[in-house]
Amino acid sequence: MFEFHLEATRGLARAGRLTLPHGTVATPAFMPVGTHGVVRGLSAADVARAGAQIILGNTYHLHLRPGESVVRAMGGLHRFTTWSGPMLTDSGGFQVFSLEGLRRIDEDGVEFQSHVDGTYRRLTPEGAMDIQWALGADIAMAFDHVVPGQAPHALALEGMERTLRWLDRCKARHAELTDGRSDELTNGRSGEPAIGDPLEQPIARPSDRPFVRSPDRPLAQTLWPILQGGTHDDLRRRSLEGTLERGPWTGIAIGGLSVGEPKPVMHRILETLAPDLPRETPRYLMGVGFPADLLEGIARGVDLFDCVAATRNGRHGTAWLPTGRINVRGAGLKGSTEPLDPECDCEACTTYPRGYLRHLFVVEDMLGLRLVSLHNIRFLVRLGEQARGHILAGTFDGWSREWLRRYHARGT
């Protein structure tokens, strides 16, 4: 049920097929981010029409609102969001470390202040497992200690080693959950009650409404570890070694990149790790990226990506085109009857003239935000599809080089 079948390689670039309880993901693939159980402004049907095969849910955000107990009582994240395909949840680690304001890290976990209501909360490796279990994702991520992109060796070492110790705890807790040895979800090392809302709702009862499906198969969830070590090659290697010792894993994530370090550094780290990453295990580069980042990552062996840039840029009126980015608000689009991207098959590009999309931003109608977000998602999803096709055909290197040349000729 958690299988990765490597179909072809071209240099380091790989094409594969990841089988999960809710479906299959042909890789390389971009995974849109459904922060609050929704890809900003888009319906699950929109995202599916854009060709996305898997989406990501944010544990931190869903823990705060509506709370994992509410999601669980409603039948899990798939029923809650109506996204019936594969789903991955992050562990909350990255969000908690990115929070402004108070957060206190100790060996047990992280104390942080909710950005919603200012209350103090605690997230631990065990708690992160419990929340993700309650949410019911196909893939749960280990709780990691992220350090800034410019972190010195000592700090990066501390974060990397703690991430390994926390991985032990995540693995143990996930095994308990999987084996049904845990009668009650907890949030601490010693069995305190789960954080978040108590179970306020009875378990959803079956009904004939389409969104209340027959009960799912018993929860099948896999746990993926996250590599840390900052920008230091030696720490990255030790992180990988330590992680593999704790395996086997059905997938391995590379965290702590795209957090402020220069792009060549990210590329070097990927190149450092590539030879030692298990060939038959999918590789997920977290929080990446922009169009060019996808191709650079794929060229260095990455199979799976996620990033909010597609929707964030879309909401701000920046659309990605094969010739670089464009500001949809730009005066040059006024009155234009051309499509936004003549090479694109998304709803925005096949339905509306540029002049209308610009008008939507000028009058501040949210349809514009939705359409450009959708275009950017389709753009990244298709980039994954195209890369896959070229890897299978053995033409990836030349195609990728030419694609990047054209893209960078005008923008980034």
Added chain:
Amino acid sequence: MFEFHLEATRGLARAGRLTLPHGTVATPAFMPVGTHGVVRGLSAADVARAGAQIILGNTYHLHLRPGESVVRAMGGLHRFTTWSGPMLTDSGGFQVFSLEGLRRIDEDGVEFQSHVDGTYRRLTPEGAMDIQWALGADIAMAFDHVVPGQAPHALALEGMERTLRWLDRCKARHAELTDGRSDELTNGRSGEPAIGDPLEQPIARPSDRPFVRSPDRPLAQTLWPILQGGTHDDLRRRSLEGTLERGPWTGIAIGGLSVGEPKPVMHRILETLAPDLPRETPRYLMGVGFPADLLEGIARGVDLFDCVAATRNGRHGTAWLPTGRINVRGAGLKGSTEPLDPECDCEACTTYPRGYLRHLFVVEDMLGLRLVSLHNIRFLVRLGEQARGHILAGTFDGWSREWLRRYHARGT
């Protein structure tokens, strides 16, 4: 091409079929408002899926942004918005009279200050015709002088008589446009240049993109007059007499209602007008309304309605149900796996549980605004469909009474 076929009556309630250049409208019918050439937050496809047969565009807003010349250069409002069905534009009269800040009314027209950039502009009967002609709607509305709902007899008389004088000018100008006697669109009585942006764009050239269709048939547009007279029965009768003297018309609108007067007064005016309105002419009640208003209007002979309440309420999280309205943000919806309205066939009600819709409003995701707007539009559109079915079946009075009883039992 502009025909109304009356199919059945039940008391004053009527079911008919209005044939327009871009399609047919089965009446009674609710017409969603596409203020800026977009029904707030919804795509043309969304609105079509909600069953809407005709939409309204706001002349005032489209004149300011993007300007009628831009819309004309892009092939007209249908191509601009991708709404291929029937479309009606208002005359800008109501918007101009509702504007805060300076507006100066004289016999020639209205000088007003743009809410967008504060510039002073002038709108005249001829200008309103020219703009609507450039936009390319199926139905253009005459430029009218609207007075507040509580206007005394003298002021209502002035507005009503001016509306008739302006109707003469609208009719003359529309005839010139229709006959091709006007080489250039103008905005004044004496042929000044058209207001708004000059023609900046060449006429859209054909292409193989779906939204750039082959050139439309030559523009066919009909002009509908608007009855005024405030809340004064004698003035309303004189407005109708004067309007009919200037006919014949393919449709007649009732304006200046739902502008602050009590609902029983609106009902009385409709009852006053009904016997003298031409039986074979569709009757359009402008700016109405809420669900109960639709049924009350239909019972008094109205065939066509428009109102922003459906989308405005939707954006604020108020959904209309057969049992009255509901606040989608309400704590009672938390965790609910029930549909928003089990009797509704819209996307929101057939796809999502209440608990998820509430969550979207709590986390302020615009998908929530879109879904509840869509539900409310579908609710009004279906109310028109249901009323039509009951009129045709001869069961309208009983059904309508029972519907209103149930609706008012909990809310309004």
